[in-house]
Each structure stands twice: as structure tokens, then as C-alpha cells.
Amino acid sequence: MSAPLTFLGIESSCDDTAAAVVRAVPGAAPAILSSVVEGQTALHAAFGGVVPEIAARAHAERLDGCVERALDQAGVALRDLDGIAVTAGPGLIGGVLSGVMLAKGLAAATGLPLVGVNHLAGHGLTPRLTDDLAFPYLMLLVSGGHCQFLIVEGVESYRRLGGTIDDAPGEAFDKTAKLLGLPQPGGPVVEAEAALGDPHRFRFPRPLLDRPGCDLSFSGLKTAVLRARDALIAEQGGITVQDRRDLCAGFQAAVAAVLAEKTRRALTEYLALNPADPVLAVAGGVAANKALRAELETVSGVMGARFVAPPLRLCTDNAAMIAWAGIERFRQGARDGMDLSARPRWPLDQTAPALIGSGKKGAKA
Numbered sequence: 001m002s003a004p005l006t007f008l009g010i011e012s013s014c015d016d017t018a019a020a021v022v023r024a025v026p027g028a029a030p031a032i033l034s035s036v037v038e039g040q041t042a043l044h045a046a047f048g049g050v051v052p053e054i055a056a057r058a059h060a061e062r063l064d065g066c067v068e069r070a071l072d073q074a075g076v077a078l079r080d081l082d083g084i085a086v087t088a089g090p091g092l093i094g095g096v097l098s099g100v101m102l103a104k105g106l107a108a109a110t111g112l113p114l115v116g117v118n119h120l121a122g123h124g125l126t127p128r129l130t131d132d133l134a135f136p137y138l139m140l141l142v143s144g145g146h147c148q149f150l151i152v153e154g155v156e157s158y159r160r161l162g163g164t165i166d167d168a169p170g171e172a173f174d175k176t177a178k179l180l181g182l183p184q185p186g187g188p189v190v191e192a193e194a195a196l197g198d199p200h201r202f203r204f205p206r207p208l209l210d211r212p213g214c215d216l217s218f219s220g221l222k223t224a225v226l227r228a229r230d231a232l233i234a235e236q237g238g239i240t241v242q243d244r245r246d247l248c249a250g251f252q253a254a255v256a257a258v259l260a261e262k263t264r265r266a267l268t269e270y271l272a273l274n275p276a277d278p279v280l281a282v283a284g285g286v287a288a289n290k291a292l293r294a295e296l297e298t299v300s301g302v303m304g305a306r307f308v309a310p311p312l313r314l315c316t317d318n319a320a321m322i323a324w325a326g327i328e329r330f331r332q333g334a335r336d337g338m339d340l341s342a343r344p345r346w347p348l349d350q351t352a353p354a355l356i357g358s359g360k361k362g363a364k365a
């Protein structure tokens with residue numbers, strides 16, 4: 001039986017600076033002793049998207065404070081740790097570098113083992129932290145930076161069934177909000193507007209449904225919203241509050257319909273390979289969307305799969321998932337040295353063809 005392990009996790013790959021302490025005790029549920037997340041929404045608000053240089057500088061300024069708070073809140077000192085896990089990619093390179101350099105400094109000063117973690121593996125392994133899921137399971141990552149279907153087969157083994165070829169769905173929500181004069185992040189406001197709108201008034205395209213497979217595309221959808229908005233402006237001289245609600249409702253219905261159908265296909269592929277105790281797990285900020293969640297839950301039910309959605313604070317970017325993935329890798333013997341490099345792109349499934357989109361929130365790998 002393995003010994004208890006307490007890891008510090010560090011995350012800085014996009015626009016959240018985060019540090020957390022997680023303890024894994026054999027035979028018991030792992031404990032998140034602390035999870036500090038400092039968002040940067042206000043810093044980027046004026047620019048309509050994440051500005052990599054601003055993000056990198058903010059990470060560099062805030063990371064050590066986040067680590068101190070995470071240790072304080074957990075009630076542990078550096079000497080109580082068994083290792084340091086850090087996101088080494090994929091993501092905005094300046095931010096990833098800030099985290100990796102801090103982790104190396106801490107490891108060098110304390111002699112603690114260093115474990116580099118793939119950010120996507122952090123999301124992918126979260127259902128094992130929250131729900132003690134056994135391998136394998138199907139994972140749908142839907143956030144502002146990611147969108148992919150992964151079969152999680154093991155700590156180091158992922159098979160990508162498909163992903164977005166351009167924007168991530170959260171990015172599409174954010175851009176749609178911007179087009180309609182709504183604040184960022186766009187997801188929650190578009191969802192609130194959509195709840196008051198008619199999803200049938202505007203029939204937006206369902207991109208890539210006519211093609212086989214699980215790849216997705218969201219950039220055309222946002223363009224369709226732009227065209228519908230401009231048509232209304234040309235016709236009426238502007239858009240009404242109800243127009244905006246109906247545009248949001250139509251957009252959200254299209255995103256949900258596409259994700260539901262692609263999830264059905266991914267589950268079909270998954271079930272052909274792994275028919276026993278199928279599970280669909282979701283992660284990413286877009287998984288907070290109630291309409292989408294309901295559709296995914298329905299599809300899972302119809303396909304006979306269990307639906308697992310970790311609590312939202314662990315679905316969105318955080319460092320507890322990085323500490324946990326570090327523990328999982330460490331248990332498998334993974335150790336990194338001072339040559340650990342920060343990687344802007346780092347696909348989990350090395351055999352899958354590269355995805356094209358890079359989006360406003362950085363590489364999707």
C-alpha cells in the first residue's frame with residue numbers, strides 16, 4: 001500500500017493564477033486542503049479577450065502570493081509536502097513559464113520532487129479526485145480554451161475521439177456576448193438572456209453535423225449571430241432587448257444541439273470499445289450551462305451511461321486538479337528535473353492529428 005502524499009499544485013496556463021494543496025491517503029477519499037484561484041477577468045476586460053503579455057505579468061506577480069495562501073489555508077509548511085506539481089502546458093507560454101519557473105525554484109530550494117502536469121490531464125483526471133472513477137471513462141472538456149472528447153484510459157493514456165477545429169464553445173459564448181454588447185465572461189450572461197428568449201426564432205447552423213465523427217466547429221455559429229444581428233440593425237435600425245434574448249436562445253440551442261449529437265457519437269464509439277459501466281464525465285466552465293448539462297445528461301441516459309459532473313469550482317481552471325494529477329503521475333514513478341520545459345502545445349493523445357485552432361485563449365493542443 002502506498003504512503004499518504006501531500007502535493008502543492010500550481011496552475012498559470014491561461015487567465016487564472018492558482019495554487020492548491022491536495023492530500024491523498026490510501027483507502028480514503030483524497031482531500032483538497034486548499035484551493036486558491038485568482039482570476040484576471042478585470043485585467044483583460046477592456047480588450048475583449050485574454051492578452052497573453054498581461055496574463056504572463058499578472059501570473060509572475062501573483063503566483064508566490066497564491067502559493068503562500070494555499071499553504072496557509074491548508075495549514076501545511078513546505079517541509080510537510082511530498083512534491084510539487086505544476087502545469088507545464090499546453091497554454092499561453094508566458095504564463096506557463098511563470099508557473100514552471102516558480103515550481104523549479106521551490107523544488108531546488110526544498111529538494112522536493114517536481115512533477116510537470118499537462119493541463120488537459122488535470123481536467124481529465126478530476127473525476128477521479130471527486131468521484132473516485134476507475135479507468136476508463138469518456139470525458140468531454142468544454143471550456144473557453146478547450147473542447148475535446150477523450151477516452152481516459154490511464155494516468156498517461158488518452159485517446160482523443162474528436163475536438164473543435166476552430167473556436168472552443170466558451171470562446172463562442174464570449175464572442176457572442178461581445179457582439180450583443182453583453183459583458184465578459186459571456187457564458188453566464190448569454191445563458192441568462194437565453195432563458196428569456198425564443199430558441200426557435202433564429203435557426204442557426206449546426207456546424208459539422210453533416211460530417212461523420214466527433215469533430216466540432218463553433219466559429220461559424222458566432223458569424224451567423226453577427227449576420228442575424230446586422231440584418232436586424234439594417235431592417236430596424238437596432239436590436240431590441242427581446243431580439244437579443246432570442247439571438248442568445250437560438251445560439252445556445254445550436255451549441256447544445258451540436259454538443260449533444262457529437263456526445264452521442266462519442267459515446268457510441270466509446271461503447272464499442274468499452275461496454276462495461278460506461279461513464280460520461282464533463283469538465284470546463286461551459287459545463288456550468290444548465291441547458292447544455294441537461295442535454296448531455298439526457299444523451300448519457302439514453303445511451304445507458306452514468307453522467308458525472310465535478311463541482312463547478314473543479315470543472316473550471318484550478319490548481320487542485322494539477323496537484324491531483326501530479327500525485328497520480330508521481331505514484332506511477334514520474335519525476336521531472338530542472339530541464340522540465342514549458343510547452344505551448346502538448347496534445348494528450350500523441351497519435352491523434354493536430355487540431356488547427358489556437359483561439360484567443362491559446363493553444364488547444
Ligand code: KG4
Nearest residue numbers: 143144145170185186187188285286289316
Ligand atoms: O474552464 P474555464 O473557467 O476556463 C477556461 O477557459 O479554461 O471556462 C471559462 C469559459 C468562458 O468562456 C465562459 O464564458 C464559459 O466558460 N462559461 C459558460 C458558462 N459559465 C462559464 N458558458 C456557457 N454557459 C455558462 N453558464
Ligand code: ZN
Nearest residue numbers: 123143145317
Ligand atoms: Zn482549462
